[in-house]
Amino acid sequence: MIKILAINPGSTSTKIAVFENSRPVFLKNMVHNIKELEKLGKIANQYEYRKKCILDELTNSHLDINKIKAVIGRGGLLRPIKSGVYRVNEVMKKDLKEGIFGEHASNLGGLIADDIARQIEGCQAFIADPVVVDELEDVARYTGHPNFKRYSIFHALNHKAIGRAYARLINRKYEELSLIIAHMGGGVSVGAHHFGRVIDVNQALDGEGPFSPERTGTLPAGALAKLCFEEGMTLDQVKKMITGKGGLVAYLGTNSAYEVELMAEDGNKEARKVQDAMAYQIGKEIGALSAVLKGHVDAIILTGGISHNTMVVEYIKSMVSFIAPVVIYPGEDEMHALAWNGLMVLKGQVQPKDYNESNMVQF
16 A cells, blocks of 8 residues: 655645545645734745644644655646656755745645655655646747747646546547646636647736636736836736736635625626626637647536536536537546656656756747
8 A cells, every 4th residue: 555645735725635545545724824824924934834734734633654655745836847747856946945937835845745755764755747837839939029938837737637537537548639628716727738738828827818716817918018107016016916816806806716606696797797707718718729729629628616616617618619528527636636646656657757957848
């Protein structure tokens, strides 16, 4: 029996799970005190606090960490890399600590995984399919001006896991399929999966594609420039507006898609309009990616927490079901995805990669 510890740090919580092979034997979502996190300041300063929370929880639950063979953390904002499972090495740890592509709680996943694994004899530390997985076609990198490039930042872990799960369901290989997968959570990422590679996807972190519960998605460039220079907003203010205070938060004052769903069901017309607009933009993005795949789409998959919302799902289906069958995988299960990746490495089914120049995407 192979024991694996999965660690998934989020903005205000840390999820941990212990698996025996692919079976979860312990799951915990630790919600952190926001004021405590704010006192610590930068994400990197939360490292010791979150690690202690994890170890205390495992101890209090009488789980013997010495039997764990692998600790796998959610990957953070690293340099653009190929899809796969990566050993945590010193180069990776340096980039995660420095936050070279930005600060995000997921940066702590690999750091904490490595520290815990070092305390256990024979244990290894990994990350899998971090948000910076980059498989874009060169033509998809152009923006319209050489000062700007498109980067691939999306929910790679869930995208890949769902793509493979669907392939197993229909007795096909993920690498044989052309899929459009829309992850609909706090952010929305819609990707064109072509024979095992995500060849185009909206940059879901800071301002591209459909709006979401917390993010603005694509904004009119001229109006945004005017807001910055004529109304004197600071860079930090604009970044918070785009990621964190955009989307449903800006329109309706809540980042809870479920709360908006209840408002719409209760007859709140503005909530229904905003919810429909979000679904419309997701459907529109799916339509655009069907052109990327030249109309050869085996399935459109809707996943993430918002895929529980029947109104949103039906709205999107009404727009895109003519393209391909629409399949729903409600919610996301990143903990299972992490554990499954770790298990495949330990069983020798997947060769882990090293975080170095040979696996970094150059463009």
